[in-house]
Amino acid sequence: MPDLYVESPLAHRNSPERLSIYLREIKDRGMVDLRGIASDKKFMAAAKKVLGLDLPKTPHSSVSWGDVKALWLSIDQWLILCPRAKAAELAAALTAELGVIHSLAVDVSDMRAVLRLEGEGVREVLLKGSSLDLLSGDYKPGAVRRMHYAEIAALLHVVEDTVFDLYVFRSYADYAWEFLLATAREASKIKLFGKQAGPF
Amino acid sequence: MSNKPYRLLEGGSRIDRSKRVTISFDGRQLPAFAGDTVASAVMANGSKLFGRSFKYHRPRGVVGLGSEEMNALVGVGDGARHEPNLRATQVEVFDGLHAVSQNRWPSLTFDVGALNSRFSRFLPGGFYYKTFMWPQSFWKHVYEPLIRKAAGLGRAPEGRDPDTYEHIHVHCDVLVVGGGLAGLTAAKAACASGLKVMLADENPELGGIADLTAGSIDGACVGDHAKAVAGQLYAAENVHVLNRATVVGHWHHNYLMIFERVADHDPALLAAGTPRHRLWKVRAKQVILATGAIERPITFANNDRPGIMLATAASAMVERYGVSPGVNGIVFTNNDNAYLTALGLKKVGIGVRIVDSRARAEGSLIARAISEGIEVSMGSVVSAVEGSQGVTAARIAAYRRGQGRVITERKIDCDFIAMSGGFNPALHLWCHNAGKIKFDENLQSFRPDRHHDAMQAVGAANGTMDVAATLAEAHAAGVAAAKAANGKAKAVKYKVPEVKEPTRAPLESLWFAPATGKYNEGNKHFVDFQNDVTAADLELAQREGYESVEHTKRYTTFGMATDQGKTSNLNGLGVLAEATGKSIPEIGVTTFRPPYTPFSFGSIAGVLTKNLFLPIRRTPIHQWHLDSGATFEPIGQWRRAYTYTGAGETKHTSINREILSVRQKVGLLDASTLGKIEIKGPDAAEFLDRMYTNTFSTLKAGKCRYGLMMNELGFLTDDGVTVRLAEDHFLMHTTSGGADRIAAWLEEWLQTEWTQYRVFVTPVTEQWAQFAIAGPRARNVLAKLGADFDISHEAFPHMSFKEGKLGGYPVRVFRISFSGEQSYEVATPANMGRGLWNAILEAGQELGIEPYGTEALHVLRAEKGFIVIGDETDGTTTPIDVGLEGLISKKKADFIGKRSLEQSFLKAPNRKQLVGLLTEVPTDVLPDGAYAVRALKDKPPMEMTGQVTSSYHSPTLERSIAMALIENGRARMGETLTFPIDGNKVIRAKIVDPVFYDKEGARQNA
Amino acid sequence: MLLVHCPVCGAEGDETDFHGGGQAHVRRPATHDPVNVSDEAQRDYLFIRHNAKGLHFERWRCDRGCGKWFHAARDTVTMEFKAYYGITELPPRELMEQATGEWAGYFKDKLK
Structure with a gap:
């Protein structure tokens, strides 16, 4: 059997320079879209059995x-992240364990490109394309938010305070x-709500 | 050159006399200092002439001190960086700045357009509604070119904009608009609570006109006090201050946009790649408007001459830039404030006298002026001005309130006039979103009343003119805003400062300074300087019946220039009030709309230009298409390969080659863009029965069925093949353009109508790369790749589905055909798409496989009479129209569109029906959309009987084919139709069956 | 640029994060009795909508968020959102009582 040729969505892109943040593609992430009724105890139990965690309800x-x-993507939808393999x-x-329970588990590892943004000015950079209140307490590590970014739909996950x-x-x-x-050009870097050296 | 009478030897709080720069204005090199504006630099060098007015080309000079400036509009920069219509009072100089005046030819001092002034009798307000009518033949070739040449002010830049722009979104608790005394005080009070406070001011420095305000606060002059507060705000970490930033508009729920001029003032910033402008999109919990008040000119004869400026502007010239407005001048006022200007002028040795229209007034500034020996003429007006390129003299007349004209005048030599007719609160932002305003008799102007959004106005913007009252009001507003934004915010107690300020007598409105003789008609009493609208024009509009203020505005164009009536609005209403006998509130104001001042297209676009103008969607095979010479076709936001044109080929020949390749050998098409939606649940089958016109609950697992979707009006909206994966599990295909729309459509019905259905819908369009392998050798390609499932025709018939591995790649395979040939659509997870694509090409190489694009695909399907949603359907097309009545279930009780389709008019025989067309001349290809007519006439109008929906050259049939929707088409087989084409060409075509090739469908079933 | 709140997931966002779905509480006659749908009932379903000046009731979808549909009561003059409620629910009682014109007629028997 010949080797299969696999390429990620941004395989043709190099790590950019002169940005105010670090930007790269995460290529090795697996993703499963899971639909099910959160109030269905059997569904939640089956999911826990396979995933080892309680699906978030918040x-x-x-x-x-x-x-x-x-x-958490919706009241009846989660995105499960795991190693790609x-x-x-x-x-x-999941499909096997869930059996006849009303649900749908689909491998969607190829559906999305994952961009990792890192650095002090990450929130300000994202604010150039999003009207979410990223400076507020709603965006602490662990937060997830589907959103409108630039002119497209996107999903944001706060991994750490300066890692998105x-x-x-x-x-x-x-x-x-x-x-x-x-x-994210270095020349357009901006710090919001900090000490300013203003004209006096 | 060094002994300039207009640059004072010392003073000028904004300029740095140690930093010399050189700028050019209309080609003349002028020395200036860092901190100057173009206005102060030009005036420092002894010139008062800045431009020519729009209609009459009258010489004009600086009038204002900031964004309200309406005369001194200059173009700055060269080539692609040239920006027209900038206010010289706002353009900060830098070494090497080039500025030019506008609306004059050949030069500012000698302008041919000034002839307009001679004919001003024929060019009153609204003249173009009464002229340029006869003869009609002149419209296109004489009037339009002439008007185009004469219209407009500045000139547009040439070439692509070399600078970058961007947007940024911010949320804050309190946004304070305006950084003058009121704004600074409010911001300071609000930020004490630790909430996020933003402060935006359109000037390079905070303070507003604090530096020009008389009085002291706790022993410090008002200007110094403001500086101190500004310093605290810059240092505060919960405050974000924006300078050179205009809040251009207020929208619902406290959404505001701020236009920041980041780098215009410093070429080094631009060179470093700093964005030139930034557009802030702010959502504020609370807004405090501290936008100040705009000084009113006075309406008197020839009040537009260079050298006549607002009193505060004259003060600003002296105090900020060390520039004298002239040698000997007049302060003409109806209020106390302008006395400050006179005092300031006297202090630096400029000759000045005061003309006050009020019969008597007592205030401490008046007393001071008199005690300092300034001549004050109460009960007097300036009845006329002499000099054209600059003021040379003024005529003063005695005046009693209500006096309609003037008897005796005396002439005074002077070279400038500083005028003040009062102050108008700048309430534009208050009104953008239906804020209510009320007329204030003391101010003789409007001020904010109520607002349904969380907005307060403070200071002069609220009609509060005193320092002490402003401080108290602004502090209270800041505290209230913080508390409203966050209930836990701690209130800051107000420590009442010790304020010393002059006492003021009330102003008396002066809407029209009477004059002698013809001047009193008001033809030279300018109200709107920028659009050359005079008091006479406003009165003319009334006489002609344009009584509503909105009509008056459009008829005369007063308030419609780039300054949007900032200095003309109230003055115009005053004239109208006196002309009609109504009060100003009765006349009302015209609607205020964003933007407050013009802002750049660049900032509106931000980074969304060139490659980012539209989000372009690319398939996993995109790079391969590019490398293989494909041209692309937009399908929604997708780019699909249209055809692959090789060396020595034209698009036409490559398309034909691709078509024949599929018919005779095998072709490979990238079909990744088609929508794919997983639908699963116990009620999935019943749900699909509701969504499609035909039945899917009867579909067996492993089988595919073509489905039609109508909307509730009974019109076709999408189509595609759906496969049943299992009893409760389907995979739906939609059109490429319909993928997102149909997924949302499915969710809408599940969530809002049939909420009892247990069905999950998950779009997976992008999870899969999908290709069509089509042609008589298609199965051979699969064999060559190697499949781990049975690919024989018996095991894998047309319209069925299998999963497994092809060439090692995990695949879902749908045996479906859009080309009419033996065809397999093969899907693999997208990251392996390129790998499988390469493998297919390699496996098919000896079989003669070639890639084919969307155009070949469209011809292939047209040869088979297959419809394309959006070509054969136009949003008003039913399944019956396109001959697919057989796909409308007769058994299902309810499905979308069923009820509407039962209406008789949707089944009427004279509806347009899908037919094929064969042109009489086989090489004639009907244009797409060509209309067939009932009877050919010499020229339109002719009655249409239908139109072409798809039209191609078919290399398979070696002639043209077309599909069309023709009235009662199915009953007219064999009839010849006439299609008039552009010019005198006529194409005739015969109505035929829309299936041109392999009607039995044998080839796809092989 | 309206600021909209999703009552399902709590997301707050610009109206461009959402999809406006027109008037709320439109009855689809065919769902209840597909065989007996008069022309008038179908016409009302397809084309006739309330044109409220003031309190109005609408459908919205949390498009860029949780993807769920919900209802909102909004004042069409001031643009203020008065309430958000579930897609299968009726508005809060006090708002049904405040409704005027066509909406008052619609809520009349639901208030009994």
Whole structure:
């Protein structure tokens, strides 16, 4: 069997320079879209059995266990993150365990491009394309938010205070990358709400 | 050159005399200092002439001190950086700045357009509604070119904009608009609570006109006090101050946009790649408007001459830039404030006298002026001004309130006039979003009343003119705003400062200074300087019946220039009040709309230009298409390969080659853009039965069925093949353009109508790369790749589905055909798409496989008479119209569109029906959208009987084919239709069956 | 640029994060009795909508958030959102009582 050729959405992009933040593509993440009724105890129990964690019920939150994370997308939808190699089997395991319980687990590892943004000015950079209140307490580590970014739909996950993962649908990956190149330039760096050296 | 009478030897709080710069104005090199504006630099060098007025080309000079300036509009910069219509009072100089005056030819001092002034009798307000009518033949070739040449002020830049711009979104608890005394005080009070406070001011420095305000606060002069507070705000970490930032508009729920001129004043910043402008999109919990008040000119004869400026502007010239407005001048006023200007002028040795329209007034500034020996003429007006390129003399007349004209005048030589007719609160932002205003008799102007959004106005913007009252009011507003934004905010107690300020007598409105003789008609009493609208024009509008103030505005264009009536609004209303006998509040104000001042297109676009103008969607095979010479076709936001044109080929030949390749051998198409939606649940089948016109609950697992979707009006909205994966699990395909729309459509019905259905819908369009392998050798390609499932025709018939591995790649395979040939659509997870694409090409190489694009695809399907949603349908097309009545279930009780389709008019025989067309001349290709007519006439109008929906050259049939929607088409087989094309060409075509090739469908079933 | 709140997930955002879905509480006659839908009932369903000046009731979707539909009571003059409520629910009672014109007629028997 010949080797399979695999390339991520932004495989053709190099790490950019002269940006005010670090920007790179995360290529090795697996993702499973999981639908189910949160109030259905059997559903929640089956999910826990496979994933090892309780699916989060609080909107815009996330839960981790080992190398698996569950991101809340909606009242009946979660995005399960795991190592890429594990995704297909995880989706299959969920489907098998859930059986006749009304649910849907789909391997969507290829559907989105994952961009990692890191650095002090990450929130300000994102604010050039998003009207979320990213400086507020709603965006502490663990927060998840689907959003409108630039002109497209996106998903934001606050990994750490200055580390954000931005998920965009695969076909928009180049557009999102170029938008970040344009808005994260070192020359356009801006600090919001800090001491200013104003004219006196 | 060094002994300039207009640059004072010392003084000028904004300029740095140790930093010399040189600028050019209309080609003349002028020395200036860092901190000057173009206005102060030009005036320092002895010139008062800045431009020519819009209509009459009258010489004009600086009038204002900031963004309200309406005369001194200059163009700055060269080539692609040239920006027209900037206010010289706001353009900060830098070494090497080039500025030019506008609206004059050949030069500012000698302007041919001034001839307009001679004909001003024929060019009153609204003249163009009464002229340029006859003869009609002149409209296009004489009037329009002439008017185009004469219209407009500045000139546009040439070439692509070399600078960058950007947007940024911010949320804050309190936004304070305006950094003068009131704004600074409010911001300071609000920020003490630790909340996020933003302060935006349009000037390079905070303070507003604090430096020009008389009095002291706790022993410090008002200007120094303001500086101190500003310093505290810059240092505070919860405060974000924006300078050179204009809040241009207020929208619902306290959404505001701020236009920041980040780098215009410093070429070094631009060179470093700093964005030139930044547009802030702010959501504020609370807004405090501290936008100040704008001084009113006085309306008197020839009040527009260079050298006539607002009193505060004259003060600013002296105090901030060390520039004298002239040698010997007049302060003409109806209020106490302008006395400050006179005192300031006297202090630096400029000759000045005061003309006050009030019969008597007592205030401490008046007393001071008199005690300092300034001549004060109460009960007097300036009845006329002499001099054209600059003031040379003024005529003063005695005046009693209500006096309609003037009897005796005396002439005074002077070279400038500083005028003040009062102050108008700048309430534009208050009104952008239906804020209510009320007329204030003391101010003789409007001030804010009530607002339904969380907004307060303080200081002069609220009609509060005293320092002490402003401080108290602004502090209270800041505290209230903080508390409203966050209930836990701690209130800061107000420590009443010791304020010393002059006492003021009330102003008396003066809407029209009477004059002698013809001047009294008001033809030279300018109200709107920028659009050359005079008092006479406003009165003319009334006489002609344009009584509503909104009509008057449009008819005369007063208030419609780039200054949007900042200095003309109230003065115009005053004239109208006297002309009609109504009060100003009865006349009302015209609607205020954003933006407050003009802002750049660049800032509106931000980074969304060039490659970011539109979000472009690319498939996993995009780079391969690019490398293979594909041209692309936009399908929504997607770019799909249209055709692959090789060396020595034209698009036409490559398309034909691709079509024949599919018909004779095998082709490969990137179909990744088609929508794919997983639908699962116990009620999935019943749900699909509701959504489609045909039945899906009867579909067996592993089988595919083509489905039609109508909307509730009975019109086709999408189509595609859906496969049943399992009893409760389907995979739906939609059109490329419909993917997101249909997924949302499905959710809408599940969530809002049939909420009892247990169905989950998950779009997976982007999870899969998907290709069509089509042609008589398609199955051979699969064999060559190697499949781990049975690919024989018996095991894998047309319209069925299998999963497994092809060439090692995990795949879902749908045996479906849009080309009419034996065809397999193969899907693999997107990251492996390129790998599988390469593998297919390699496996198919000896079979003659070639890629084909969307145009070939469209011709192939047209040869088979397959419809394309959006070509054969136009949003008013039913399934019956396109001959697919057989796909409308007769058994299902309810599905979307069913009820509407039962209406008789949607089944009427004279509706347009899908047919094929064969042109009489086989090489004639009907233009897409060409209309067939009932009877050919020499020229339109002709009655239409239908139109072409798709039209191509078919290399398979070696002639043209077309599909069309023709009235009662199915009953007219064999009839010849006439299509008039552009010019005199006529194409005739015969109505035929829309399936041109392999009607039995044998080839796809092979 | 309206500021909209989703009552399902708590997301707050510019109106561009949401999708406005037109008037609320429109009855689809075919859902209840597909066989007996008069022309008038179908016409009302397809085309007739309330044109409220003031208190109005609408459907919205949290498009860029949780993807769920919800209802909102909004004043069409001041643009103020008065209440948000579930997609299968009726408005809060006090708002049904405040409704005027066509809406008052619609809520009349629901208030009994």
